[in-house]
Amino acid sequence: MLHHRLLTGFAAALFVSPVHANVLQEQAQRFHPIESGGGMVAAQEARAAAVGAEILRRGGNAVDAAVATSFALAVTLPQAGNLGGGGFLVLWLPRSGRISTCRAAARSTPPAEAIALGRGEAVALNFRETAPLAARADLFLNPDGSVNRERALRSLLSAGVPGTVAGLTQVQARYGCLPLRVVMHPAITLAQQGFPVGAELSASLKAAAPLLKADPTSARQFYRPDGSTYGPGDIFRQPQLAASLRCIADAGADCFYRGRLARQLAVLMARGGGLITAADLAAYRAPWARPLQTSFRGHVVLTMPPPSGGGATLLQLLKVLEPFDLASTGLNSAATIHTMVEAMNLAYRDRNRLLGDPDQVSMPLDRLLSDPYAVEQRRRIHPDRHRSAAELEAEPSPALEGTNTTHLSVVDRDGGLVATTTTLNTAYGNGITVPGAGFLLNNEMDDFTAKPGAPNAYGLRQGEQNAIAPGRRPLSSMTPTLVFRADGSPLLATGSPGGSRIITTVLQVLLNRLVHGLNLAAAVAAPRIHSQLWPDQISTEQGISPDTVRLLEHRGHRLQLAPAMGSANSVEVRYGTGAWSRTLGVADPRRLDSAAVAESP
Numbered sequence: 001m002l003h004h005r006l007l008t009g010f011a012a013a014l015f016v017s018p019v020h021a022n023v024l025q026e027q028a029q030r031f032h033p034i035e036s037g038g039g040m041v042a043a044q045e046a047r048a049a050a051v052g053a054e055i056l057r058r059g060g061n062a063v064d065a066a067v068a069t070s071f072a073l074a075v076t077l078p079q080a081g082n083l084g085g086g087g088f089l090v091l092w093l094p095r096s097g098r099i100s101t102c103r104a105a106a107r108s109t110p111p112a113e114a115i116a117l118g119r120g121e122a123v124a125l126n127f128r129e130t131a132p133l134a135a136r137a138d139l140f141l142n143p144d145g146s147v148n149r150e151r152a153l154r155s156l157l158s159a160g161v162p163g164t165v166a167g168l169t170q171v172q173a174r175y176g177c178l179p180l181r182v183v184m185h186p187a188i189t190l191a192q193q194g195f196p197v198g199a200e201l202s203a204s205l206k207a208a209a210p211l212l213k214a215d216p217t218s219a220r221q222f223y224r225p226d227g228s229t230y231g232p233g234d235i236f237r238q239p240q241l242a243a244s245l246r247c248i249a250d251a252g253a254d255c256f257y258r259g260r261l262a263r264q265l266a267v268l269m270a271r272g273g274g275l276i277t278a279a280d281l282a283a284y285r286a287p288w289a290r291p292l293q294t295s296f297r298g299h300v301v302l303t304m305p306p307p308s309g310g311g312a313t314l315l316q317l318l319k320v321l322e323p324f325d326l327a328s329t330g331l332n333s334a335a336t337i338h339t340m341v342e343a344m345n346l347a348y349r350d351r352n353r354l355l356g357d358p359d360q361v362s363m364p365l366d367r368l369l370s371d372p373y374a375v376e377q378r379r380r381i382h383p384d385r386h387r388s389a390a391e392l393e394a395e396p397s398p399a400l401e402g403t404n405t406t407h408l409s410v411v412d413r414d415g416g417l418v419a420t421t422t423t424l425n426t427a428y429g430n431g432i433t434v435p436g437a438g439f440l441l442n443n444e445m446d447d448f449t450a451k452p453g454a455p456n457a458y459g460l461r462q463g464e465q466n467a468i469a470p471g472r473r474p475l476s477s478m479t480p481t482l483v484f485r486a487d488g489s490p491l492l493a494t495g496s497p498g499g500s501r502i503i504t505t506v507l508q509v510l511l512n513r514l515v516h517g518l519n520l521a522a523a524v525a526a527p528r529i530h531s532q533l534w535p536d537q538i539s540t541e542q543g544i545s546p547d548t549v550r551l552l553e554h555r556g557h558r559l560q561l562a563p564a565m566g567s568a569n570s571v572e573v574r575y576g577t578g579a580w581s582r583t584l585g586v587a588d589p590r591r592l593d594s595a596a597v598a599e600s601p
């Protein structure tokens with residue numbers, strides 16, 4: 001049987017167009033996605049992915065599963081899953097489908113930001129943290145004008161007003177099928193009863209000890225009473241976090257923004273010299289947003305608009321790269337990497353100079369995503385000479401007109417898609433746990449420009465557009481993304497952690513899948529490269545051949561072998577004749593504990 005399929009694949013691949021070749025070549029590939037006749041959840045931690053699959057089995061849709069998995073990740077992946085952070089989400093749901101218990105969403109009026117696509121509706125949700133009302137542009141500057149990195153990453157001042165609870169409860173109420181209590185129940189149980197610690201979490205807690213033990217509440221929450229680290233297989237219980245989750249399940253977001261959790265957070269801030277007040281929490285909103293959209297090689301790509309700098313930069317890259325025949329130059333060849341890197345540097349230059357929070361600064365988004373601009377940028381790419389960061393930095397951009405995040409993807413049995421990326425910023429955020437509430441705070445304020453041109457935790461040198469200001473949201477690189485076929489039917493959901501590398505990770509997953517003929521598993525597994533203008537070098541994962549490295553050096557590039565980049569947990573919908581028939585899931589092999597879990601065989 002396998003033999004037969006291989007022959008058919010090879011024979012057919014000789015005659016078909018690239019899009020069909022993607023499907024026909026699949027049996028010849030080295031990696032394979034998990035398959036399901038129902039829905040699928042791909043996430044960075046296996047227990048949390050299993051929670052989402054169980055919610056699908058109970059009649060939940062993609063939104064219920066994504067919310068259940070997100071709350072579970074706040075328990076099982078404390079370095080990134082969170083109540084005290086923020087994130088973005090992009091969803092597409094069909095207007096009607098087989099999930100019978102889910103009629104409410106189909107009946108109610110969509111938010112004004114929703115767009116019609118195919119036989120359904122898509123919308124984005126912005127639950128990014130906001131700067132507290134008392135925050136000022138010089139918050140992280142020392143008296144001598146230098147940036148205080150410790151304050152920007154490890155103090156109460158580094159925390160933005162958290163958005164996760166507002167975002168998850170809001171999207172679940174509007175688009176979910178099941179009661180919030182049902183969706184949150186598994187996370188509460190995991191926190192209350194505990195779960196056996198995996199090798200990855202144990203190692204991560206050990207590495208984070210200097211950060212987490214600096215805060216007495218975090219030390220109690222994450223280590224044994226004698227201070228030792230939980231080993232693989234040890235049961236890790238978080239009763240205070242369980243009580244916080246229960247309060248949210250019972251009282252909704254009010255518990256977090258006006259109730260018990262708001263009081264506990266405000267007391268911590270007032271006592272410790274932080275800026276977040278009860279008024280900041282009460283004023284927090286998670287606005288719906290219209291997804292950014294472009295067409296790419298016969299597909300429709302939807303992604304997150306600003307304050308994600310990820311979506312806009314991804315679409316700029318896709319537009320610039322679309323006409324290049326990357327399939328012929330070949331996956332990860334020197335010629336392909338050179339073209340991608342030159343495009344990346346141009347796009348990151350615009351990201352860092354021009355993008356920010358659209359509620360507070362204006363930006364030339366239409367121009368950046370226009371066809372003429374893509375043509376202009378393409379002309380700037382020399383076919384075989386690297387243009388240095390200094391050279392690019394000296395050129396003007398269009399004038400202004402007026403390690404550790406986590407991504408999960410869900411598909412349900414109606415083809416509904418959710419891509420959501422959430423974060424505390426760096427692993428375990430600022431390392432400070434809210435006393436009595438059992439959750440960690442983010443250090444997302446470091447994503448702002450502390451000082452123009454000074455690199456942040458990801459080496460990004462940003463500008464005034466992203467300065468700290470009261471109520472403003474820091475520019476992000478998180479890029480939850482959905483792809484559709486030309487007829488508007490759902491194809492895939494993807495995204496990744498990785499700070500500034502998120503955008504280039506998502507780009508490469510899409511190029512590998514849509515251009516290079518790899519199936520989803522191979523597309524996610526393939527070695528990645530990254531360039532972001534500054535530092536003026538290409539970071540490469542293992543697996544780029546030394547010959548290729550030499551060819552790139554001849555073109556003027558500097559290369560640096562880097563640790564694995566990203567964790568692009570992704571799902572796909574495969575169509576049979578007429579209707580879709582199977583769903584596919586891929587857990588990025590770069591993380592030990594990740595999993596794709598099927599609703600049914």
Ligand code: DON
Pocket residue numbers: 403404405406423424425426444447475476477478496497498499500502
């Ligand atoms: O929003 C951003 O761009 C960053 N705070 C994301 C941080 C991140 O991905 C760290 N993960 N590895």
